[in-house]
Amino acid sequence: MKPLVLKGIRPYGEGEPVDVLVRDGVIEAVGSEIGSTVEGDAEAVDVRGMIALPGFVDLHTHLREPGREDTETIETGSVAAALGGYTAVFAMANTDPVADNAVIVEHVWRRGQEVGLVDVHPVGAVTVGLEGKRLAELGTMARSAANVRVFSDDGHCVDDPLIMRRALEYSTALDVVIAQHAEEPRLTVGAQAHEGEQAARLGLAGWPAVAEESIVARDCLLAAAAGARLHVCHVSTSGTADILRWAKARGTDVSAEVCPHHLLLDDARLATFDPVNKVNPPLRESDDVAALRQALADGTVDCVATDHAPHAPQDKDCEWSAARPGMLGLQTALSIVVETMVRPGLLDWRGVARVMSERPAEIAGLPDQGRPIAVGEPANLVLVDPDTTWTVRGAELASLADNTPYEGMELPAVIDTVLLRGEITVREGKVNR
Amino acid sequence: MKHLLATEGLDVGTATTILDTAERLKATLLGREVKKLPTLRGRTVITMFYENSTRTRVSFEIAGKWMSADVVNVSSGGSSVGKGESLRDTALTLAAAGADCVIVRHPASGAAHRLAGWLAEAGTSVVNAGDGTHEHPTQALLDAATLRERLSTVDGRKVVIVGDVLHSRVARSNVHLLSALGAEVVLVAPPTLLPAGVRSWPATVSHDLDAELPTADAVMMLRVQAERMHGGFFPSAREYSIHYGLNEKRLGLLPEHAAVLHPGPMLRGMEIASRVADSPSSVITEQVRNGVHVRMAVLYHLLAGEEEAA
Structure with missing residues (x-):
């Protein structure tokens, strides 16, 4: 593989532009005018003015393979991820069949490697069939070729406190993390939308904030008692942020993610009854949006995860209660973080690197992701054009599905180039295969 | 339109x-x-x-x-x-x-x-x-038509809506239409059958039916669906009926001119006593x-x- 010289980039958007020399998947040199000093075989990539960040890591995607290859495959999802600036994604276990055994997780891992655009790390199910009754073989999945580091029944809450306690305890021997979809099912029977003024007016059965918060509080206590690590998926309420703040202050080993849609959208979106806005946990109130931005800025919420959830048109172009929850997220995540966090001054670009790459890599225990842009580090990089805007069109996104709530929105920041272990996966916003 | x-x-x-x-x-x-x-x-x-x-x-x-x-x-x-x-x-x-x-x-x-x-x-x-x-919406319009007929106008009249507001499309449509037409709307229900954020609706909320009846120009009883009775929204049909049912004694608290409405189908003996439904105050057939x-x-x-x- 030819060495590359990335010309004129600004790591973390700071300081004067520099050149970065990449050879054999590693950053070999960083400095001004490196291009002229290396031997002639290096390929110069003109990316002047781009902001360089470590490649993004998504702890929460649904790639739908196996089972719903009509809506997304590991291949199409990998393309969407690469175009979104990702170099590693975690594929949730709620496939059909469920990723609750070594056979399925190894398939997902190998398929991701074959596609080769992004590392696809399978998330293993916590319980057999996501049924919340019996622990899945966490150890076997952890020691499989897929090297599973994150376990979750996402889509379902591990609601039985005894099963959750056992999962947390058991996980400590494996150095893995249990990621909880926090939703007390007894409080969300038939729930359709955030329980608040909007849903009440529209006659949509409520999904109360306390259904999330009560589980997060319980799990923080269980994790602390077990001496285990807990990760909270898609935090959606200001109350959850308060509980996380409290738990972290008392030393609980808990981390949390927030989804781009919960940073941008609120339940005013319900008024049209268009299920493109249906997601679980649901869009909350504007006060929650503000609190989540603050929590992400101050580190209470560690990172951004997409909860990328492709759905077929017939599962969205229907009446609200019949629609499946979820929205596409991989290709819009950075732009929404820029819109909601960078532009208002809540995060700088180093902060973006923290929440999109460094923290998620740490939480999942990926040694070669989320690393500094420095000599000797792996060349997993994303180059961002911060000044150009683009208009979201669902039909133009790489996913097989097109269920984006951002249709027609003009958003800032464009992913220009992505490197996975020194290989260009995206160049000028197009996938490189 | x-x-x-x-x-x-x-x-x-x-x-x-x-x-x-x-x-x-x-x-x-x-x-x-x-x-x-x-x-x-x-x-x-x-x-x-x-x-x-x-x-x-x-x-x-x-x-x-x-x-x-x-x-x-x-x-x-x-x-x-x-x-x-x-x-x-x-x-x-x-x-x-x-x-x-x-x-x-x-x-x-x-x-x-x-x-x-x-x-x-x-x-x-x-x-x-x-x-x-x-x-x-057509239920609310027919209720408004009935109120207009009986009370000559909706404007300024006090309408008490009683029952399962949480699950009632009739209540939602009536709250918006009757308040827009100038009525004072009062919702009476146990707290478990009131939706989140009901205080922002163009209506007032009460849990005391007896207190609202003497000044009411109309009372609208909502049907209590069977599945709610077993959903833990209230302890028993009997207790609901005692607190929120329109019985003959409560009918006596209403002013003489007041109208009793029900969108149907009625559960006689539950939210409305049979004699009340058939009394001269009842406009249920007119609805x-x-x-x-x-x-x-x-x-x-x-x-x-x-x-x-x-």
Whole structure:
């Protein structure tokens, strides 16, 4: 593989532009005018003015393979991820069949490697069939070729406190993390939308904030008692942020993610009854949006995860209660973080690197992701054009599905180039295969 | 007016025009042996009912027929719906078959709104005949017509709505319409049957029915659905009936002129005592009668709106 010289980039958007020399998947040199000093075989990539960040890591995607290859495959999802600036994604276990055994997780891992655009790390199910009754073989999945580091029944809450306690305890021997979809099912029977003024007016059965918060509080206590690590998926309420703040202050080993849609959208979106806005946990109130931005800025919420959830048109172009929850997220995540966090001054670009790459890599225990842009580090990089805007069109996104709530929105920041272990996966916003 | 989807946001002028037309239609048909007006001859009206209903479906069907429209009834049981066809495909099929107006009842809140979106290109009008726990606008209009008839006006009158507000599309539609028409609306229910954020509605909230009755001009009893009785929303049917049922003793607390309404179907002995339902204060039969005229008026304004009223 030819060495590359990335010309004129600004790591973390700071300081004067520099050149970065990449050879054999590693950053070999960083400095001004490196291009002229290396031997002639290096390929110069003109990316002047781009902001360089470590490649993004998504702890929460649904790639739908196996089972719903009509809506997304590991291949199409990998393309969407690469175009979104990702170099590693975690594929949730709620496939059909469920990723609750070594056979399925190894398939997902190998398929991701074959596609080769992004590392696809399978998330293993916590319980057999996501049924919340019996622990899945966490150890076997952890020691499989897929090297599973994150376990979750996402889509379902591990609601039985005894099963959750056992999962947390058991996980400590494996150095893995249990990621909880926090939703007390007894409080969300038939729930359709955030329980608040909007849903009440529209006659949509409520999904109360306390259904999330009560589980997060319980799990923080269980994790602390077990001496285990807990990760909270898609935090959606200001109350959850308060509980996380409290738990972290008392030393609980808990981390949390927030989804781009919960940073941008609120339940005013319900008024049209268009299920493109249906997601679980649901869009909350504007006060929650503000609190989540603050929590992400101050580190209470560690990172951004997409909860990328492709759905077929017939599962969205229907009446609200019949629609499946979820929205596409991989290709819009950075732009929404820029819109909601960078532009208002809540995060700088180093902060973006923290929440999109460094923290998620740490939480999942990926040694070669989320690393500094420095000599000797792996060349997993994303180059961002911060000044150009683009208009979201669902039909133009790489996913097989097109269920984006951002249709027609003009958003800032464009992913220009992505490197996975020194290989260009995206160049000028197009996938490189 | 293209569609009638909700009373929330329905402007007072339009609502008043519908009520005036309904009143005129009622007067026109009064005492006639042949109840048939030629107004909607050649127009096709299709009712799509995805929930069981007797009074609303029949009321719409009679309204259409008295206006000389061709009325076709589709129910979820005996149609392609039973074969798993989507709501969207069924709606597009009916529009393509020539429906000028589709009247829909559906268990999903917002179903009528979705239908209106899908049928925008076809130009078919949509009437919401009850969508989930959202709205039931023609019920509110017929209630307003009945109140106008009985109390001469809605403006300034106090209307007490009692019961399962949380799950009631009738309550939502009435709160918006009656308050827009100038009524003082009071909602009386146990806290478990009131929706989140109800305090922001154009209504006041109370848990004490006895305290509200002496100053009420009308009381509207909502049906308590059987599934709520076992859903833990209140301890027992007996306790509900004691606290929120309209019995004869409570009827005595009402001013003489006050009207008792019920959207039906009634659970006699539960939310309303049998003798109360049959008392002179009860306008329940009148509600049904006015329902036909109000729905005639709605169809008229949707399908022949540009012409002068009958």
